[in-house]
Amino acid sequence: MAPKTNCTPAKLAAALAYLQKSGVAHTIKDLEKSLPSVAQINGMQVKDYIQMLQDDSKIRAERIGSVNWYWNFVLDDKITRQRALDAAKATYGKAVETDEELKRKLEEAESQRCADDEALEDRGECRHELLSKKRLLEIERENVRHELAAYSDNDPTELEHKSKEADELRRLTEEYTDDIYSMEGWLKDALTGNAEALSATLEAVYDKEYDEEARTLKELA
Structure with a gap:
């Protein structure tokens, strides 16, 4: 599903850089807490930005149990x-x-x-x-x-x-x-x-x- 928010390239890049630098997987709740400060993204728009990165194959996602996890490991990017x-x-x-x-x-x-x-x-x-x-x-x-x-x-x-x-x-x-x-x-x-x-x-x-x-x-x- 396409995001409802008009995601700006600069904020998308900042969110992606944060995921790469962290080196760990995050839940959407984790990102809703961290991305507003590190990428200047409104907390209500975090899901749209994550969806956009996922649609562009910039990050990977995996559902474990009842929770979705999101990450971007440098090694994965190199392999791709x-x-x-x-x-x-x-x-x-x-x-x-x-x-x-x-x-x-x-x-x-x-x-x-x-x-x-x-x-x-x-x-x-x-x-x-x-x-x-x-x-x-x-x-x-x-x-x-x-x-x-x-x-x-x-x-x-x-x-x-x-x-x-x-x-x-x-x-x-x-x-x-x-x-x-x-x-x-x-x-x-x-x-x-x-x-x-x-x-x-x-x-x-x-x-x-x-x-x-x-x-x-x-x-x-």
Whole structure:
């Protein structure tokens, strides 16, 4: 239960110092007699000040029989602080381990990406280059179509050739895309539980072909 009195920090500190210095446990009646003089606390407000110190874990309390006893031993305070320090060190150690593990996974993913890029290069052309050629051929095909529309008696053989070439490039592009999706699946498994690192890696690898909304490779137009 929250104390009804508006406890002042200075009086709280004085009451705590008295309990620490005394080195013994006190009943509330003992404190109602001593604290008014040593901490300038009204006798009617002593219970509220003790309750506030207890709520803030500044003092310990134990009920023995029908009486509550209150104390603050220096050794107890040291033990509490040491436990908090040990817990903080353990948390920090786990954070360091997690950070090192994520860095290791990122290094593995980067190494795998480089190996996969080399494999694609060995096969001829990368997906980005194929897409660029495909766009150029489609533009060229549209230009030819416009020319044929103006000269309807022209032979459409060239247009057919360009169309087949563009279709073949699309087929190759889709084949490479399937390979890329397979590598992406491996990377997602390697970075399971770390969506931020996964998005950053994919964005760096896909560059202009990265779909920010879908968080993956852009669909072929």
